[in-house]
Amino acid sequence: MSPVKNATGRPLVKLSGIRKSFGPVEVLKGVDMAVEEGQVVAMIGRSGSGKSTLLRSINGLERIDGGVIEVDGECVDPGQIDLRALRQKVGMVFQQFNLFPHLTAGENVMLALKVVKKQDKAATRAAAEAALAKVGLGQKFDAYPSQLSGGQQQRVAIARSLAMAPKVLLCDEITSALDPELVAEVLGVVRKLAEEGMTLILVTHEMRFAREVCDRLVFMHGGRIIEQGPPAELFDRPATPELAQFIGMVEAR
C-alpha cells in the first residue's frame, strides 16, 4: 500500500514563531514551519544557521524562549515543564548514536517500551525483535553496542526510536559520524522509512540523498528559514543569493 501524502492537509508538526537564544546570541529568530503527515523534510544550511537547534527544540531537548510547538495536538510553549506526552510522539536519532553501552541492542530497544510504555515482557520482546528486523539487525539482538559497527549502532538507534511508534522521527546529522562506507546502510533504512510513509525531519549534509528522498527542503540562514520548497526547484533555481552560494559550496566539495 502506498501512502497517500498530504492526505489530511492538517500539519502534524507545526512550529510558530520559535525563538531561542544562547546567552546574547539569538540562534532562532522566530521560525515558522509546518510538516504534514507522511512528509519527508530536510533542513539544510551552514553550520551555525540554527537548523540543529530548531530540530532539537521539536522534542524539547532545547528549551525555546518563545513560540509554540505543536505535534499531533500536543502543544508545547516555553513555560511547559512536562514534555513526556510530546516526546512519546517524537522520536530522535543522534549523530553520535547514543546507544546505552551497558545494554544489548535488544535491551536498548526494549528499555523505554518497558519503563515508559509499561508494556509486558512478551510484548516488548516482540516489538524489539520487529524493530531490529526492520533495520536489518534481527540477528544482533544480544550484541552489545561495542560489538557493532558504527552503521549497525546507528540502525539500532533508529530501531530504538521506531519501537516507541512515534508520529514523527527527527534525524540530527545521523550519518556525519560514520565512515563513508557505512553511510549507505543507514541512509537505506531512512529511505525505506520514507517510502513507508513515516514523517521525517532530517538535518543532513547528504545533498544527493536529500534531493532524491525528500518532499521538501528547508534552507536556514542566520536563524531564519529563508527558502523552502521541492528539492529540485531549490537546487535548480535558488531564489536567494545565500542559497545559491550554499549550493555552490556543497557541490564544489
Added chain:
Amino acid sequence: MLEFTLWDILSNLLLAARWTVLLSLIAFVSGGVAGLLLLLARVSPLPPLRVAAKLFIEVFQGTPLLMQLFIVFFALPLIGIETSAWTAAAVGLTLFTAAYLAEIWRGCVEAVPKGQWEASASLAMTFAEQMRHVILPQALRIAVPPTVGFSVQVVKGTAVTSIIGFVEVTKAGTMITNATFQPFLVYGLVGLIYFALCYPLSLSAKALERKLNVAR
C-alpha cells in the same frame, strides 16, 4: 605496682577496635544511603533541591569533622534532643560521609556522556527513570574504586570521635596510656590496628580500579 603485659594492652585495644569497626560500618552504610539521596537532589532538575544539596555538601566539606561532631554532640541537647557519645558519633560521621560520597558520585554521574541523557530524554523517560536505568548503571562502574577508597577516610575519621568521649580504639589507647605510661607502645599498636583495617581497603580499591579499567 600493677604490671601490664603486652597481651593485656593488645586485647583491650582489640576489644575497643570492635567499636571502631562498627562505627565505620554504620557511618558508611547510612552515609551511603543518605549520600545517594543527596546525590539525586544535587543533580535533580529542580533548582531548590540542587541548591540545598550543594549547600549541605559545601558546609560539611568546608568545616572540620571535629567541629561537626562538637555541634552534633553539644548542640542537639540544647534543643532538647538527648545525645549519647554513640549517637553523636554515628550521626556526625553519617552526615560527613554522605556529603563526601554525594560529591564523589556526582563526579561519576557527570562523567556519563551528555548524549546518554539526551537519548533517554528523547525516549520520554523521566529523571528518575533516566537515573535508574541509564545513568546510575554507567556511573556505578566508575564509582566503585573511589568509593572504596573513601571508606578508608571513614575508618580514620572514627578516631576523631574519641574527643567527644566515644570509646573506640584511639580513646581506648589514651585510657590505657594513662594507666601504663607507655604511650609509644600503646599508640604504636593503635596505629597498627588502623593500618590493618585500612590497608586491605586501599588494596581492594586499587584492584577494583585495575579490573574496571581492563573491562572497559
